[in-house]
Amino acid sequence: MWQTTIRDRIEIDGIGLHTGRKSRIMISPAPADTGIVFNFFNKNSLKVKVDSMIVSTNRGTILAHNGYFIYTVEHILSALNGLEIDNAEIILEGEEIPSCDGSAKFFVDKLKEVGIETLEKTRRVIQLQEPIWIFNGDKGIFALPSDKLSIYYIIEFPWIGRQWIFYEHSPTKYEQEVAPARTFGFEEEIETLVTEGLAKGGSLLNSIIVGKNGYSSPLRYPDEFVRHKLLDLMGDIYLLGRRINATIFVVKGGHNLHVELVKKIKEVIDGR
Ligand SMILES: [Zn+2]
Incomplete structure (x- = not known):
């Protein structure tokens, strides 16, 4: 390629x-x-x-x-x-x-x-030669060697419940099934974020607010939330600087876990 x-x-x-x-x-x-x-x-x-x-x-x-x-x-x-x-x-x-x-x-x-x-x-795509994983309480991320990129992602949140997705990467699939999924945040968190000096530009135009009365806007997919997590992972793993082929499983992930995986993969490939 x-x-x-x-x-x-x-x-x-x-x-x-x-x-x-x-x-x-x-x-x-x-x-x-x-x-x-x-x-x-x-x-x-x-x-x-x-x-x-x-x-x-x-x-x-x-x-x-x-x-x-x-x-x-x-x-x-x-x-x-x-x-x-x-x-x-x-x-x-x-x-x-x-x-x-x-x-x-x-x-x-x-x-x-x-x-x-x-x-x-x-193109020099990163190929794992061994499984790499991180577990943190009930959260975890696990990457297995593969000749293509596929991702399983599971989330569980109040008001949203459990959502999961399996994604086999292709640019067309990414464009149609992942890219339009929007950021979301929780009603009760917004105050904390503002206090921490974050989310100053957050509005109903650029995120879905989730609360006990439902969502702030109609969803683009019934499982838009897990799709957005997948979108975030696709971005965070590009911090590797190159594309990667692997099968990645994520349970209740977020930027922290994604970035920890990136750091661990970097250590492994730098040490080869
Ligand atoms: Zn995001």
Whole structure:
């Protein structure tokens, strides 16, 4: 399989979900073997590869480099991973990726509008040689060697109940069944998030609010919540810097668990 990039530059404007500030990114084509690179436009256009940044999670996935931060990277990374785009430069004007409608649909539409270009260089996909897992109480994530990417995801929440999904990756499936699933939050948590200085840009336009009286908007799929968790995982595993083939099982996961898996996989492949 050949590596890919996008055919032309795209621009995306919006509001950051957590900072509540206006934010704008541009995504540019990049040559083979670049990977996904962030360009801090307001910091002398410093360029940093996604897999060499420090990762932390607090509701969303946050990247840091030398005191510079990028908030909420998971949905754009998910779109790039889902469409199998290996090389791209993300130019940041602010410090957060726009939240759009809380899903990856807008990113996917924009990326597909300019089109995907094949580069004449072989893609190097990560292949696991052994199972890797992390368990934490009743939560767990388990990755098995495979020659393709498939994911089983199970969630359980108050007011939502139990939802599970099995996904065998292909760009078409990603676009139709995963990308439109929106972020969600719980009524009772919103106050806490605001106190912690998060979710300032959160609104009914970019997330589903779940409470005892139901959902704040009609769902796009009956199991939209678990699909969004899958969307997040597709983004978080792209922090590896390359696509991965594996069968991944997740029980009650979240950014923390996803990122712990990424760190463990990195340790294993760096140690080979
Ligand atoms: Zn998300």
